[in-house]
Amino acid sequence: MKFTGFTTDAILLRRTAYGDHDLIVTFLAPDRGKFTSIAKSARKSVKRFSGLLEPFTGLQVVCTAGRGKLFILKEAALRRSLGSIRSNVLKTAYAGYWVELVDGWLEEGQPQTALFHLLGWVLDALEKEASNGSRLSVLFQMRLMALSGFSPNLCRCACCRTPVDGMPGMTIGFDLAKGGVVCARCGADTLDRRMVLSKGTAKQLHWLKTMPFARAECLRFTARSLAESLQFLETFVPYHLGKQPRSLAFLKQIRPDASCKTRETNGQGETPTCPTI
Ligand SMILES: [Zn+2]
Known part of the structure:
Protein backbone atom coordinates (compact mmCIF):
# COMPACT_ATOMS: atom_id res chain seq x y z
CA MET A 1 0.00 0.00 0.00
CA LYS A 2 1.32 3.44 -0.88
CA PHE A 3 2.35 5.63 2.08
CA THR A 4 0.14 8.72 2.14
CA GLY A 5 1.15 10.29 5.42
CA PHE A 6 0.11 10.49 9.03
CA THR A 7 -1.37 12.80 11.64
CA THR A 8 -0.08 12.75 15.21
CA ASP A 9 0.28 14.74 18.39
CA ALA A 10 3.91 15.75 18.84
CA ILE A 11 6.27 17.85 20.97
CA LEU A 12 8.90 19.83 19.10
CA LEU A 13 12.37 18.84 20.33
CA ARG A 14 14.69 20.72 17.95
CA ARG A 15 14.68 22.83 14.83
CA THR A 16 17.54 23.73 12.51
CA ALA A 17 17.69 26.16 9.58
CA TYR A 18 18.03 24.44 6.21
CA GLY A 19 18.97 26.53 3.19
CA ASP A 20 17.46 29.98 2.94
CA HIS A 21 13.83 29.05 3.34
CA ASP A 22 13.30 25.77 5.19
CA LEU A 23 13.54 24.26 8.66
CA ILE A 24 14.51 20.74 9.71
CA VAL A 25 12.25 19.94 12.68
CA THR A 26 12.58 17.01 15.10
CA PHE A 27 9.51 15.84 17.04
CA LEU A 28 8.58 13.36 19.75
CA ALA A 29 5.28 11.54 19.15
CA PRO A 30 3.71 8.79 21.28
CA ASP A 31 3.35 6.17 18.58
CA ARG A 32 6.33 7.09 16.37
CA GLY A 33 8.84 8.19 18.98
CA LYS A 34 11.39 10.63 17.61
CA PHE A 35 11.10 11.59 13.96
CA THR A 36 12.43 14.36 11.73
CA SER A 37 10.68 16.38 9.06
CA ILE A 38 11.38 19.26 6.73
CA ALA A 39 9.13 22.32 6.96
CA LYS A 40 9.43 23.88 3.54
CA SER A 41 9.25 27.67 3.32
CA ALA A 42 8.89 27.89 7.13
CA ARG A 43 11.56 30.62 7.25
CA LYS A 44 10.47 32.34 4.07
CA SER A 45 6.81 32.80 4.93
CA VAL A 46 5.63 33.87 8.39
CA LYS A 47 2.16 32.64 7.51
CA ARG A 48 3.34 29.16 6.53
CA PHE A 49 3.33 27.78 10.12
CA SER A 50 2.22 30.90 12.00
CA GLY A 51 5.21 30.89 14.35
CA LEU A 52 4.26 27.48 15.79
CA LEU A 53 7.56 25.72 15.19
CA GLU A 54 9.21 26.70 18.46
CA PRO A 55 11.08 24.34 20.82
CA PHE A 56 8.93 22.27 23.23
CA THR A 57 5.65 23.44 21.66
CA GLY A 58 2.88 20.79 21.69
CA LEU A 59 1.36 20.39 18.24
CA GLN A 60 -0.80 18.20 16.08
CA VAL A 61 1.14 17.69 12.86
CA VAL A 62 0.39 16.24 9.44
CA CYS A 63 3.34 14.71 7.57
CA THR A 64 3.84 12.95 4.26
CA ALA A 65 6.70 10.83 2.96
CA GLY A 66 9.92 12.56 1.99
CA ARG A 67 13.44 11.26 1.38
CA GLY A 68 14.42 8.26 3.49
CA LYS A 69 13.52 8.92 7.12
CA LEU A 70 12.91 12.62 6.50
CA PHE A 71 9.19 13.37 6.36
CA ILE A 72 7.60 16.49 4.89
CA LEU A 73 5.69 18.61 7.39
CA LYS A 74 2.50 19.71 5.70
CA GLU A 75 0.42 21.19 8.53
CA ALA A 76 0.75 22.06 12.23
CA ALA A 77 -1.89 23.06 14.78
CA LEU A 78 -1.28 24.22 18.35
CA ARG A 79 -2.07 21.69 21.11
CA ARG A 80 -0.20 23.18 24.06
CA SER A 81 0.23 26.89 24.63
CA LEU A 82 3.27 27.65 26.77
CA GLY A 83 3.15 31.40 27.21
CA SER A 84 4.14 31.31 30.88
CA ARG A 263 9.83 26.87 48.47
CA GLU A 264 8.67 24.97 45.44
CA THR A 265 4.91 25.17 45.66
CA ASN A 266 2.24 26.23 43.24
CA GLY A 267 1.34 29.79 44.22
CA GLN A 268 -2.37 29.30 43.56
ZN1 LIG B 1 30.13 -2.13 49.82
Whole structure:
Protein backbone atom coordinates (compact mmCIF):
# COMPACT_ATOMS: atom_id res chain seq x y z
CA MET A 1 0.00 0.00 0.00
CA LYS A 2 1.32 3.44 -0.88
CA PHE A 3 2.35 5.63 2.08
CA THR A 4 0.14 8.72 2.14
CA GLY A 5 1.15 10.29 5.42
CA PHE A 6 0.11 10.49 9.03
CA THR A 7 -1.37 12.80 11.64
CA THR A 8 -0.08 12.75 15.21
CA ASP A 9 0.28 14.74 18.39
CA ALA A 10 3.91 15.75 18.84
CA ILE A 11 6.27 17.85 20.97
CA LEU A 12 8.90 19.83 19.10
CA LEU A 13 12.37 18.84 20.33
CA ARG A 14 14.69 20.72 17.95
CA ARG A 15 14.68 22.83 14.83
CA THR A 16 17.54 23.73 12.51
CA ALA A 17 17.69 26.16 9.58
CA TYR A 18 18.03 24.44 6.21
CA GLY A 19 18.97 26.53 3.19
CA ASP A 20 17.46 29.98 2.94
CA HIS A 21 13.83 29.05 3.34
CA ASP A 22 13.30 25.77 5.19
CA LEU A 23 13.54 24.26 8.66
CA ILE A 24 14.51 20.74 9.71
CA VAL A 25 12.25 19.94 12.68
CA THR A 26 12.58 17.01 15.10
CA PHE A 27 9.51 15.84 17.04
CA LEU A 28 8.58 13.36 19.75
CA ALA A 29 5.28 11.54 19.15
CA PRO A 30 3.71 8.79 21.28
CA ASP A 31 3.35 6.17 18.58
CA ARG A 32 6.33 7.09 16.37
CA GLY A 33 8.84 8.19 18.98
CA LYS A 34 11.39 10.63 17.61
CA PHE A 35 11.10 11.59 13.96
CA THR A 36 12.43 14.36 11.73
CA SER A 37 10.68 16.38 9.06
CA ILE A 38 11.38 19.26 6.73
CA ALA A 39 9.13 22.32 6.96
CA LYS A 40 9.43 23.88 3.54
CA SER A 41 9.25 27.67 3.32
CA ALA A 42 8.89 27.89 7.13
CA ARG A 43 11.56 30.62 7.25
CA LYS A 44 10.47 32.34 4.07
CA SER A 45 6.81 32.80 4.93
CA VAL A 46 5.63 33.87 8.39
CA LYS A 47 2.16 32.64 7.51
CA ARG A 48 3.34 29.16 6.53
CA PHE A 49 3.33 27.78 10.12
CA SER A 50 2.22 30.90 12.00
CA GLY A 51 5.21 30.89 14.35
CA LEU A 52 4.26 27.48 15.79
CA LEU A 53 7.56 25.72 15.19
CA GLU A 54 9.21 26.70 18.46
CA PRO A 55 11.08 24.34 20.82
CA PHE A 56 8.93 22.27 23.23
CA THR A 57 5.65 23.44 21.66
CA GLY A 58 2.88 20.79 21.69
CA LEU A 59 1.36 20.39 18.24
CA GLN A 60 -0.80 18.20 16.08
CA VAL A 61 1.14 17.69 12.86
CA VAL A 62 0.39 16.24 9.44
CA CYS A 63 3.34 14.71 7.57
CA THR A 64 3.84 12.95 4.26
CA ALA A 65 6.70 10.83 2.96
CA GLY A 66 9.92 12.56 1.99
CA ARG A 67 13.44 11.26 1.38
CA GLY A 68 14.42 8.26 3.49
CA LYS A 69 13.52 8.92 7.12
CA LEU A 70 12.91 12.62 6.50
CA PHE A 71 9.19 13.37 6.36
CA ILE A 72 7.60 16.49 4.89
CA LEU A 73 5.69 18.61 7.39
CA LYS A 74 2.50 19.71 5.70
CA GLU A 75 0.42 21.19 8.53
CA ALA A 76 0.75 22.06 12.23
CA ALA A 77 -1.89 23.06 14.78
CA LEU A 78 -1.28 24.22 18.35
CA ARG A 79 -2.07 21.69 21.11
CA ARG A 80 -0.20 23.18 24.06
CA SER A 81 0.23 26.89 24.63
CA LEU A 82 3.27 27.65 26.77
CA GLY A 83 3.15 31.40 27.21
CA SER A 84 4.14 31.31 30.88
CA ILE A 85 7.26 29.30 30.10
CA ARG A 86 8.28 31.50 27.17
CA SER A 87 7.93 34.69 29.18
CA ASN A 88 10.28 33.37 31.90
CA VAL A 89 13.91 32.84 30.95
CA LEU A 90 14.59 30.32 33.74
CA LYS A 91 11.51 28.22 32.88
CA THR A 92 12.57 28.36 29.22
CA ALA A 93 16.04 27.15 30.22
CA TYR A 94 14.59 24.18 32.15
CA ALA A 95 12.27 23.22 29.29
CA GLY A 96 15.17 23.52 26.84
CA TYR A 97 17.30 21.23 29.02
CA TRP A 98 14.55 18.59 29.23
CA VAL A 99 13.91 18.45 25.47
CA GLU A 100 17.64 18.31 24.77
CA LEU A 101 17.99 15.33 27.13
CA VAL A 102 15.15 13.53 25.34
CA ASP A 103 16.49 14.39 21.89
CA GLY A 104 20.01 13.31 22.81
CA TRP A 105 18.98 9.97 24.25
CA LEU A 106 16.40 8.74 21.73
CA GLU A 107 16.94 6.92 18.47
CA GLU A 108 14.40 7.62 15.76
CA GLY A 109 11.40 5.46 15.04
CA GLN A 110 10.78 3.69 18.38
CA PRO A 111 7.35 4.25 20.01
CA GLN A 112 7.74 6.31 23.18
CA THR A 113 4.27 6.62 24.67
CA ALA A 114 5.36 6.86 28.33
CA LEU A 115 8.12 9.36 27.57
CA PHE A 116 5.77 11.49 25.45
CA HIS A 117 3.30 11.66 28.36
CA LEU A 118 6.06 12.39 30.88
CA LEU A 119 7.46 15.26 28.81
CA GLY A 120 3.98 16.61 28.10
CA TRP A 121 3.06 16.44 31.78
CA VAL A 122 6.20 18.16 33.03
CA LEU A 123 5.81 20.97 30.46
CA ASP A 124 2.18 21.47 31.48
CA ALA A 125 3.20 21.53 35.13
CA LEU A 126 5.99 24.02 34.40
CA GLU A 127 3.50 26.25 32.60
CA LYS A 128 1.33 26.30 35.77
CA GLU A 129 4.15 26.36 38.31
CA ALA A 130 4.45 29.59 40.27
CA SER A 131 8.12 29.03 41.04
CA ASN A 132 10.95 28.38 38.66
CA GLY A 133 10.85 24.67 37.92
CA SER A 134 13.73 23.26 40.00
CA ARG A 135 11.49 20.75 41.76
CA LEU A 136 9.98 19.63 38.46
CA SER A 137 13.44 19.17 37.01
CA VAL A 138 14.30 16.70 39.79
CA LEU A 139 11.07 14.79 39.13
CA PHE A 140 11.60 14.76 35.38
CA GLN A 141 15.19 13.57 35.50
CA MET A 142 14.40 10.74 37.92
CA ARG A 143 11.50 9.54 35.77
CA LEU A 144 13.53 9.89 32.57
CA MET A 145 16.23 7.70 34.11
CA ALA A 146 13.62 5.13 35.10
CA LEU A 147 12.27 5.01 31.54
CA SER A 148 15.74 4.82 30.01
CA GLY A 149 16.82 1.94 32.25
CA PHE A 150 19.57 3.95 33.97
CA SER A 151 17.91 4.53 37.33
CA PRO A 152 20.53 5.28 39.97
CA ASN A 153 20.86 2.60 42.65
CA LEU A 154 20.26 4.54 45.87
CA CYS A 155 19.38 1.72 48.31
CA ARG A 156 22.38 -0.58 48.65
CA CYS A 157 26.09 -0.64 48.02
CA ALA A 158 26.57 -1.50 44.35
CA CYS A 159 29.39 -3.90 45.31
CA CYS A 160 28.60 -5.67 48.59
CA ARG A 161 24.84 -4.94 48.79
CA THR A 162 25.04 -3.36 52.26
CA PRO A 163 21.82 -1.32 52.79
CA VAL A 164 22.25 2.46 53.01
CA ASP A 165 20.74 2.38 56.51
CA GLY A 166 23.52 0.04 57.56
CA MET A 167 26.29 2.45 56.50
CA PRO A 168 27.77 4.72 59.18
CA GLY A 169 27.37 8.51 59.08
CA MET A 170 24.82 10.87 57.56
CA THR A 171 26.29 10.91 54.03
CA ILE A 172 27.02 8.22 51.44
CA GLY A 173 29.29 7.96 48.43
CA PHE A 174 27.87 7.52 44.94
CA ASP A 175 30.00 6.02 42.17
CA LEU A 176 29.06 7.51 38.78
CA ALA A 177 30.56 4.66 36.76
CA LYS A 178 28.76 1.99 38.79
CA GLY A 179 25.56 4.02 38.79
CA GLY A 180 25.03 3.43 42.47
CA VAL A 181 25.87 3.97 46.09
CA VAL A 182 29.15 2.49 47.36
CA CYS A 183 30.00 1.94 51.02
CA ALA A 184 33.25 3.31 52.45
CA ARG A 185 34.96 -0.10 52.31
CA CYS A 186 34.07 -0.86 48.66
CA GLY A 187 34.57 2.69 47.43
CA ALA A 188 37.98 3.33 48.96
CA ASP A 189 39.72 3.35 45.55
CA THR A 190 37.09 5.39 43.70
CA LEU A 191 37.35 8.74 45.46
CA ASP A 192 38.11 10.53 42.17
CA ARG A 193 34.72 9.71 40.65
CA ARG A 194 32.52 9.67 43.71
CA MET A 195 29.82 12.12 44.61
CA VAL A 196 28.55 12.61 48.13
CA LEU A 197 24.86 12.58 48.98
CA SER A 198 23.08 12.93 52.29
CA LYS A 199 21.12 9.82 53.20
CA GLY A 200 17.94 11.88 53.37
CA THR A 201 18.33 13.09 49.78
CA ALA A 202 19.13 9.58 48.54
CA LYS A 203 15.98 8.22 50.18
CA GLN A 204 13.86 11.00 48.75
CA LEU A 205 15.21 10.42 45.22
CA HIS A 206 14.66 6.68 45.55
CA TRP A 207 11.10 7.33 46.68
CA LEU A 208 10.53 9.43 43.54
CA LYS A 209 11.40 6.62 41.19
CA THR A 210 9.36 3.91 42.87
CA MET A 211 6.24 5.70 44.14
CA PRO A 212 3.12 6.18 41.97
CA PHE A 213 3.83 9.20 39.79
CA ALA A 214 0.57 10.93 40.73
CA ARG A 215 1.89 11.39 44.28
CA ALA A 216 5.26 12.83 43.28
CA GLU A 217 3.84 16.31 42.82
CA CYS A 218 3.11 16.46 46.56
CA LEU A 219 6.79 16.12 47.32
CA ARG A 220 8.44 18.98 49.17
CA PHE A 221 12.19 19.53 49.32
CA THR A 222 14.27 21.29 51.91
CA ALA A 223 16.52 23.91 50.31
CA ARG A 224 19.56 21.71 50.93
CA SER A 225 17.95 18.57 49.53
CA LEU A 226 16.74 20.37 46.40
CA ALA A 227 20.18 21.85 45.71
CA GLU A 228 21.83 18.48 46.34
CA SER A 229 19.34 16.65 44.11
CA LEU A 230 19.87 19.08 41.24
CA GLN A 231 23.64 18.88 41.49
CA PHE A 232 23.53 15.08 41.61
CA LEU A 233 21.11 14.60 38.70
CA GLU A 234 22.68 17.25 36.47
CA THR A 235 25.92 15.25 36.77
CA PHE A 236 24.48 11.73 36.73
CA VAL A 237 22.00 12.10 33.85
CA PRO A 238 24.39 13.56 31.22
CA TYR A 239 27.05 11.03 32.31
CA HIS A 240 24.77 8.07 31.61
CA LEU A 241 23.16 9.49 28.48
CA GLY A 242 26.65 10.06 27.11
CA LYS A 243 26.28 13.72 26.19
CA GLN A 244 26.78 17.04 27.94
CA PRO A 245 23.74 19.15 26.97
CA ARG A 246 24.63 22.65 25.85
CA SER A 247 21.42 23.91 27.45
CA LEU A 248 22.64 22.73 30.87
CA ALA A 249 25.56 25.16 30.80
CA PHE A 250 23.13 27.98 30.04
CA LEU A 251 20.74 26.84 32.77
CA LYS A 252 23.52 26.82 35.37
CA GLN A 253 24.69 30.21 34.20
CA ILE A 254 21.36 31.96 34.68
CA ARG A 255 20.05 30.02 37.69
CA PRO A 256 20.42 32.18 40.79
CA ASP A 257 21.65 30.53 43.97
CA ALA A 258 18.37 31.60 45.50
CA SER A 259 16.49 29.29 43.13
CA CYS A 260 17.30 26.38 45.38
CA LYS A 261 16.03 28.23 48.44
CA THR A 262 12.61 28.92 46.98
CA ARG A 263 9.83 26.87 48.47
CA GLU A 264 8.67 24.97 45.44
CA THR A 265 4.91 25.17 45.66
CA ASN A 266 2.24 26.23 43.24
CA GLY A 267 1.34 29.79 44.22
CA GLN A 268 -2.37 29.30 43.56
CA GLY A 269 -2.55 26.33 45.89
CA GLU A 270 -3.50 24.15 42.96
CA THR A 271 -2.15 20.70 42.42
CA PRO A 272 -1.39 19.90 38.78
CA THR A 273 -2.74 16.58 37.60
CA CYS A 274 -0.49 14.11 35.87
CA PRO A 275 -0.77 10.77 34.12
CA THR A 276 0.17 7.46 35.70
CA ILE A 277 3.29 6.24 33.98
ZN1 LIG B 1 30.13 -2.13 49.82
